[in-house]
Amino acid sequence: CAVVGIYGHKEASRLAYFALHALQHRGQEAAGISSADGEKLYTIKKRGLVMRVFDEAKLKTLSGSSAIGHTRYSTAGNDSILDAQPVFARYDLGEMAIVHNGNLTNADEIRNRLIEKGAIFQTFMDTENLIHLIAKSEQKKLLARIIDAVQRIEGAFSLVFLSRTKMFAMRDRHGFRPLSLGLLPNGGYIVASETCAFDLVGAEFIRDVEPGELLIFEEGKEPKSIKIFEPTPKHCIFEYVYFSRPDSKVFGQSVYQTRKAMGRELAHIKPVEADLVIPVPDGGVPAAIGYSQESGIPYEMGIMRNHYIGRTFIEPTQEMRDLKVKMKLSPMTDIIKGKRVIVIDDSIVRGTTSRRIVRMLKEAGASEVHMRVSSPPTTDPCYYGVDTPNKDKLIAANMSVDAICEFIGADSLAYLDEASLLRSVNTNEDNYCTACFTGKYIV
Numbered sequence: 001c002a003v004v005g006i007y008g009h010k011e012a013s014r015l016a017y018f019a020l021h022a023l024q025h026r027g028q029e030a031a032g033i034s035s036a037d038g039e040k041l042y043t044i045k046k047r048g049l050v051m052r053v054f055d056e057a058k059l060k061t062l063s064g065s066s067a068i069g070h071t072r073y074s075t076a077g078n079d080s081i082l083d084a085q086p087v088f089a090r091y092d093l094g095e096m097a098i099v100h101n102g103n104l105t106n107a108d109e110i111r112n113r114l115i116e117k118g119a120i121f122q123t124f125m126d127t128e129n130l131i132h133l134i135a136k137s138e139q140k141k142l143l144a145r146i147i148d149a150v151q152r153i154e155g156a157f158s159l160v161f162l163s164r165t166k167m168f169a170m171r172d173r174h175g176f177r178p179l180s181l182g183l184l185p186n187g188g189y190i191v192a193s194e195t196c197a198f199d200l201v202g203a204e205f206i207r208d209v210e211p212g213e214l215l216i217f218e219e220g221k222e223p224k225s226i227k228i229f230e231p232t233p234k235h236c237i238f239e240y241v242y243f244s245r246p247d248s249k250v251f252g253q254s255v256y257q258t259r260k261a262m263g264r265e266l267a268h269i270k271p272v273e274a275d276l277v278i279p280v281p282d283g284g285v286p287a288a289i290g291y292s293q294e295s296g297i298p299y300e301m302g303i304m305r306n307h308y309i310g311r312t313f314i315e316p317t318q319e320m321r322d323l324k325v326k327m328k329l330s331p332m333t334d335i336i337k338g339k340r341v342i343v344i345d346d347s348i349v350r351g352t353t354s355r356r357i358v359r360m361l362k363e364a365g366a367s368e369v370h371m372r373v374s375s376p377p378t379t380d381p382c383y384y385g386v387d388t389p390n391k392d393k394l395i396a397a398n399m400s401v402d403a404i405c406e407f408i409g410a411d412s413l414a415y416l417d418e419a420s421l422l423r424s425v426n427t428n429e430d431n432y433c434t435a436c437f438t439g440k441y442i443v
């Protein structure tokens with residue numbers, strides 16, 4: 001998912017709308033914005049792409065100088081309209097709305113406890129728990145209640161809260177999911193999942209919201225920072241591999257440069273003789289450029305992508321995914337015919353995409369197809385906000401690399417290893433979560 005918050009700008013909901021456009025890749029199932037004008041909150045949310053959910057007339061009704069927004073893909077909860085965000089509630093202190101990127105690992109526990117005490121839930125989203133925790137807190141002020149509530153939740157959360165007059169932004173102690181702070185061109189502030197949203201609205205990057213930090217936005221004041229948790233960073237390395245947009249800077253580094261470095265590492269540790277390096281667009285592009293530069297093998301566009309089809313992985317059912325891969329990618333026959341090609345993708349999850357691609361390239365006349373993957377085998381599901389399927393569906397959890405190679409029909413297959421991945425990200429392992437590649441879970 002993606003979150004955004006705009007504070008202190010007369011066109012707040014419009015800026016949130018533009019920001020959500022830039023963050024559309026993080027979720028395509030639903031989109032929503034809540035705004036506040038000091039008296040009331042206004043919310044619009046619906047299934048579908050940002051462009052479909054909002055139009056000029058709708059944005060006009062989202063008045064006020066602060067707004068928060070969300071694009072959703074379902075990790076916890078259902079794929080229904082009720083599960084779109086912002087989550088809005090009226091309670092004893094007034095009105096509030098929340099957007100959340102991440103996944104609470106103790107959500108069921110909290111929910112069961114609340115239900116035993118008579119709480120009624122409208123959705124299956126873990127985010128709804130937070131509303132209840134805030135509404136039920138014994139504290140008098142919203143700030144104290146938010147602090148109280150976030151101390152009871154565990155797991156991954158980059159959150160933005162909106163009240164009638166204030167905005168709050170918070171990251172969990174591990175900083176699993178990104179969240180950055182920027183300055184708007186005409187005053188006011190923006191927080192967003194990725195900095196590509198800043199570029200679109202002309203905001204200047206200030207810094208990341210720190211793991212464990214809560215930022216408070218109040219009229220006429222600089223944002224105030226409170227350290228809620230001692231930070232123990234475990235940033236999601238998969239943000240670099242796949243999830244974030246290449247023009248973003250996440251966790252302090254360029255996503256594009258990091259992906260290119262993964263490609264260079266891959267060329268270094270898994271070389272193969274060939275005529276061309278081609279990417280699986282769009283995810284494999286930066287790593288393929290890196291592979292080509294390191295190996296000296298020419299880079300070509302060997303596969304065409306239809307941009308009017310969304311990301312395949314994000315479609316919830318297998319049937320839809322299958323159909324979508326076909327509609328989405330076509331071979332550039334003149335380029336690959338008779339050639340030995342190295343095809344680069346960022347990850348293999350179920351293996352269905354790679355299998356189709358190899359078959360497609362061979363049918364188009366490639367003499368050899370060598371698959372190279374710019375991340376280690378995906379062997380374990382994510383519990384921190386990325387919708388990787390269960391272990392039984394993860395091909396690398398159930399097959400050896402040789403068996404996968406045979407399954408996808410490639411002449412060779414090789415992955416990046418963990419040490420090289422960490423080298424590309426320029427870090428020691430301690431700062432990053434790598435659980436979907438290693439099974440080393442943090443919480």
Ligand code: 5GP
Nearest residue numbers: 283313345346347348349350351352353354
């Ligand atoms: P598969 O067919 O193996 O399940 O899908 C792998 C493809 O899905 C890769 O091309 C990868 O870029 C893409 N993909 C899209 N979304 C995700 C995601 O959330 N996780 C992973 N690992 N791959 C994804």
Ligand code: SF4
Nearest residue numbers: 236238382433435436
């Ligand atoms: Fe990211 Fe993988 Fe960790 Fe999930 S398990 S937070 S996708 S690195």
